[in-house]
Amino acid sequence: xxRPDQVASEVARVNDYAVDGRVPGAxxxxxxxxxxxxxxxxxxSEKLAVVPWGSGTLMTLGGPPTRVxxxxxxxxxxxxxxxxxxxxxxxxxAGVPFxxxxxxxxxxxxxxxxxxxxxxxxxxxxIATNAENPKRLLYGGVRDLLLGVRIALPSGxxxxxxxxxxxxxxxxxxxxxxxxSLGALGVILEATFKLYAVPxxxxxxxxxxxxxxxxxxxxxxxxxxxxxxxQILLLNRSAAxxxxxxxxxxxxxxxxxxxNFEGMDEAVERQLTDLxxxxxxxxxxxxxxxxxxxxxxxxxxxxxxTRSPMDDTLPRCSHPYSPAxxxxxxxxxxxxxxxxxxxxxxxxxxxxxxxxPLAPHMSIVGDCGAGLVRLCVRGLAAGAVNEQLIGAVRxxxxxxxxDGGYVVVEAAPPDVKANVDVWGPPPSAFALLxxxxxxxxxxxxxxxxxxxxxx
Amino acid sequence: xxxxxxxxxIGASLIKxxxxxxxxxxxxxxxxxxxxxRLREILGPSAVxxxxxxxxxxxxxxxxxxxxxxxxxALPESTTEVAQTVRLAREARIPYLARGTGTGISGGAIxxxxxxxxxxxxxNRVLEIDLAxxxxxxxxxxxxxxxxxxxxxxxxxxxxxxxxxxQVVSTIGGNVANNAGGMHCxxxxxxxxxxxxxxxxxxxxxxxxxxxxxxxQPGCDLTGLFVGSxxxxxxxxxxxxxxxxxxxxxxxxLALFHTxxxxxxxxxxxxxxxxxxxxxxLLDRACIAAVDQAIHIGYPEHAGAALIMELDGLKDGMMRxxxxxxxxxxxxSVIEIRTANTAEEAARLWLSRRAAYxxxxxxxxxxxxxxxxxxxxxxxxxxxxxIAIGKQHGFAIANxxxxxxxxxxxxxxxxxxxxxxxxRVMVCGREILQMCAELGGTITGEHGVGIEKQNEMPLxxxxxDLAVMHxxxxxxDPDDLCNPGKxxxxxxxxxxxx
Numbered sequence: 004x005x006r007p008d009q010v011a012s013e014v015a016r017v018n019d020y021a022v023d024g025r026v027p028g029a030x031x032x033x034x035x036x037x038x039x040x041x042x043x044x045x046x047x048s049e050k051l052a053v054v055p056w057g058s059g060t061l062m063t064l065g066g067p068p069t070r071v072x073x074x075x076x077x078x079x080x081x082x083x084x085x086x087x088x089x090x091x092x093x094x095x096x097a098g099v100p101f102x103x104x105x106x107x108x109x110x111x112x113x114x115x116x117x118x119x120x121x122x123x124x125x126x127x128x129x130i131a132t133n134a135e136n137p138k139r140l141l142y143g144g145v146r147d148l149l150l151g152v153r154i155a156l157p158s159g160x161x162x163x164x165x166x167x168x169x170x171x172x173x174x175x176x177x178x179x180x181x182x183x184s185l186g187a188l189g190v191i192l193e194a195t196f197k198l199y200a201v202p203x204x205x206x207x208x209x210x211x212x213x214x215x216x217x218x219x220x221x222x223x224x225x226x227x228x229x230x231x232x233x234q235i236l237l238l239n240r241s242a243a244x245x246x247x248x249x250x251x252x253x254x255x256x257x258x259x260x261x262x263n264f265e266g267m268d269e270a271v272e273r274q275l276t277d278l279x280x281x282x283x284x285x286x287x288x289x290x291x292x293x294x295x296x297x298x299x300x301x302x303x304x305x306x307x308x309t310r311s312p313m314d315d316t317l318p319r320c321s322h323p324y325s326p327a328x329x330x331x332x333x334x335x336x337x338x339x340x341x342x343x344x345x346x347x348x349x350x351x352x353x354x355x356x357x358x359x360p361l362a363p364h365m366s367i368v369g370d371c372g373a374g375l376v377r378l379c380v381r382g383l384a385a386g387a388v389n390e391q392l393i394g395a396v397r398x399x400x401x402x403x404x405x406d407g408g409y410v411v412v413e414a415a416p417p418d419v420k421a422n423v424d425v426w427g428p429p430p431s432a433f434a435l436l437x438x439x440x441x442x443x444x445x446x447x448x449x450x451x452x453x454x455x456x457x458x
Numbered sequence: 459x460x461x462x463x464x465x466x467x468i469g470a471s472l473i474k475x476x477x478x479x480x481x482x483x484x485x486x487x488x489x490x491x492x493x494x495x496r497l498r499e500i501l502g503p504s505a506v507x508x509x510x511x512x513x514x515x516x517x518x519x520x521x522x523x524x525x526x527x528x529x530x531x532a533l534p535e536s537t538t539e540v541a542q543t544v545r546l547a548r549e550a551r552i553p554y555l556a557r558g559t560g561t562g563i564s565g566g567a568i569x570x571x572x573x574x575x576x577x578x579x580x581x582n583r584v585l586e587i588d589l590a591x592x593x594x595x596x597x598x599x600x601x602x603x604x605x606x607x608x609x610x611x612x613x614x615x616x617x618x619x620x621x622x623x624x625q626v627v628s629t630i631g632g633n634v635a636n637n638a639g640g641m642h643c644x645x646x647x648x649x650x651x652x653x654x655x656x657x658x659x660x661x662x663x664x665x666x667x668x669x670x671x672x673x674x675q676p677g678c679d680l681t682g683l684f685v686g687s688x689x690x691x692x693x694x695x696x697x698x699x700x701x702x703x704x705x706x707x708x709x710x711x712l713a714l715f716h717t718x719x720x721x722x723x724x725x726x727x728x729x730x731x732x733x734x735x736x737x738x739x740l741l742d743r744a745c746i747a748a749v750d751q752a753i754h755i756g757y758p759e760h761a762g763a764a765l766i767m768e769l770d771g772l773k774d775g776m777m778r779x780x781x782x783x784x785x786x787x788x789x790x791s792v793i794e795i796r797t798a799n800t801a802e803e804a805a806r807l808w809l810s811r812r813a814a815y816x817x818x819x820x821x822x823x824x825x826x827x828x829x830x831x832x833x834x835x836x837x838x839x840x841x842x843x844x845i846a847i848g849k850q851h852g853f854a855i856a857n858x859x860x861x862x863x864x865x866x867x868x869x870x871x872x873x874x875x876x877x878x879x880x881x882r883v884m885v886c887g888r889e890i891l892q893m894c895a896e897l898g899g900t901i902t903g904e905h906g907v908g909i910e911k912q913n914e915m916p917l918x919x920x921x922x923d924l925a926v927m928h929x930x931x932x933x934x935d936p937d938d939l940c941n942p943g944k945x946x947x948x949x950x951x952x953x954x955x956x
Contacts, residue, residue: 087833087835089730090833090834091729092833112732133674144673144674146651146679156926160922160926162920162922162926163919164923164927166898166899166900166918167898167899168832168833168864168865168898168899169643169648170639170648170831170863170864171900172636172637172639172648172686172902172903172904172905172906172907173900173901173902173915174907174915174924174927175686175687175927175930175945176650176683176686177683178682179678179680179681179685180678180680180682182678182679183674184677184678199734200729200733200734201732203732223590226590228703229703229704229706231771266771266772266775267778268775269775270771270772272774273772273774274772341673341674341675343591344590344591344592345590345591373674374591374673375674407671407672408672409672409676411676430667430677431667431668432666432668432677434664434666435660435680435934439678439930442932442933443929
């Protein structure tokens, strides 16, 4: 099935692949699709629990696994299967890190506008977690950029769906089924994405507001125009300080507005001008524009401030999200709330009122284009059960319930995770999800316990 | 789809086919009359049609196929009524399918096993328009064009983007079932890219909500699974759509080339230059000639291909983009470029494209429209080989293509009354699709599999792929009553309209 060098079971190695404290018996590194499928088939016959692992950037996502026997790493599935530059499509194996893709396609003046170019997440991981697209407003989500997928099932079967063409209605859209499935239905082996041309110009406007309502009014006005931003973010004071330390001071209760425009030179210029005026009219005293390396650095720092740091000791990947000097002592709490674009600022405010008293340095970032609010607290004291924090996290769903929104706890210290429902209440179609899970993974070997409703 | 529906003997051939769960009387699990009575109790007597004429009318769509005789047609007005109807059909083991306005041309709404048609035309309300959050909630029977007019009018300044050729008649529910395309797919995507939530009545009668106004909800993207499932996984009773602002400017141009190859290469060159047009429609010589004959536009004799191009977005930089496009066209020996300066002129340029099927229908009573898709750079080869395949089978094919996304629509004129031609045109269509699959494309870009292409599925899916896909159907509809006999390969031969 696999060679000895493809299996690791020594303590030092397997400890690196713990999931919520559960350490696997072995880590397997298939280097072909057939091997990956064979491992799954064998695991199913032995009733061993398998955790697929890309780069592990979102391994904190999901409920605690009921068992972890084998970690199936996609580290050696990193081939570029086909880069059809003339047709703007890329087919690559699931273990390819996004940063590698970004560099590869940049050579042809292409971009896959799905993640920041420094993202270490793998293509398989991006699909399995339905990773947020920071530029969702202009380019859509994973669902809009993914054209085809190849998967391995616990039965050992390998199936391929979709293809290279944008218009494809042959059969069911299996790509969508796998989106966000967290490896519960199958292991993604390979994917085909749609590419775009690199825009002529790509700039970010920064505007400091003394209050959230003022910024929200500017955003509302912006979204009512025909302008075409690719990203609209509202950063609270902590997030602003962490990501844009050279920007004008954001006062307590104030926010930093970030708006990204990309496209033809004239169009970007006009949009920056229009928005500058809007911001000043709504009370901003400081408006600035970043481009090139500067805006990338800002995004880098922003990601570091709002994501769970991976363990610095993991040898196989240099961690771009956590600068070496940052302490990873204690735990991080990272929560993502989905809401309506028009309610992002209200939810940010409610979250602040609920949690800032408990965690004064919490970063809160609102994505007004996608309708998301992300909060992140670092350096939580490990060990002690934080009753108040747990209580507050449990309150979060109430803030978005009326919009039909959701709350997902992306990362939390073990005591918090054990006491909250990380996925929120089960969705309306939970029975259907359960039936699909039973059909695709009858023995329940894939990521047992981690998916919605403990599936 | 240019088909003239004949008023030939309708439903005369009562099929004693014993396939499927429905059996003729004698083996009924529920007596036919009891079923109709109970249906009337659920929906009200006027919402259940049982006359032969009504059953015949609702048993057709715009395809070349014919189904089995229906027991009844149901006209529910609410989600609850749909759910109760589905539960009753399930109890009675009677196959059923949901129908919008029957504009589909792949046979998706043909009742191949008879039973019940659930016509959703009465569920045609726009329930909500949420401008601030760019969403609208509609019932499945809302006509696509009506929704557009509602959004663009009344000062809303918005639109719902997907624009299939049938948009004036087709329903949003039908568009969702087929994942309908249109002419703006390269830049704006297909229907699924504009659907964020659905309310669905599942084949077990349960009502579920998937997705919603809030994007990217945790779990699998079940919304995306239902879109394009051709009514085989349940009945959609509410649709949450994405609405967008109209672009600031739209620039329409028509470029004439000597050859299809030059026009298609121009398309690739435009893309390679980093320009993303909103629309790129290609017509070949045969289409141009037909259109010229029909509406006298006045095209030069030596024009071998026409490309209708649309650029949209902010006005800043638009002129420079247009100049660059013109430059690229010139590099490919363009004959002339006509630019629209007003909305009326733009409509006139678009007329060449929108009137194409009608113009072709003047030349032959019936046209079979194939719906293949290839990677864009393979389009010149695909178009040329299509003509050759047509010649081999004795047909003079005219090519229309959504050139930007590689979706080609060869139009094959034939005589539907000649069974030999019916067989020959299907073989010809199959060869074209085989060629598309070989070139790295797919067998259907937007019309759906339905009946028409179910036996071509193996051209793009392995037996394992099909088996795995079929598990979805098994989970959702284990009784195989919800639009049965579609999508997956079937030994049953399709019946043509007689």
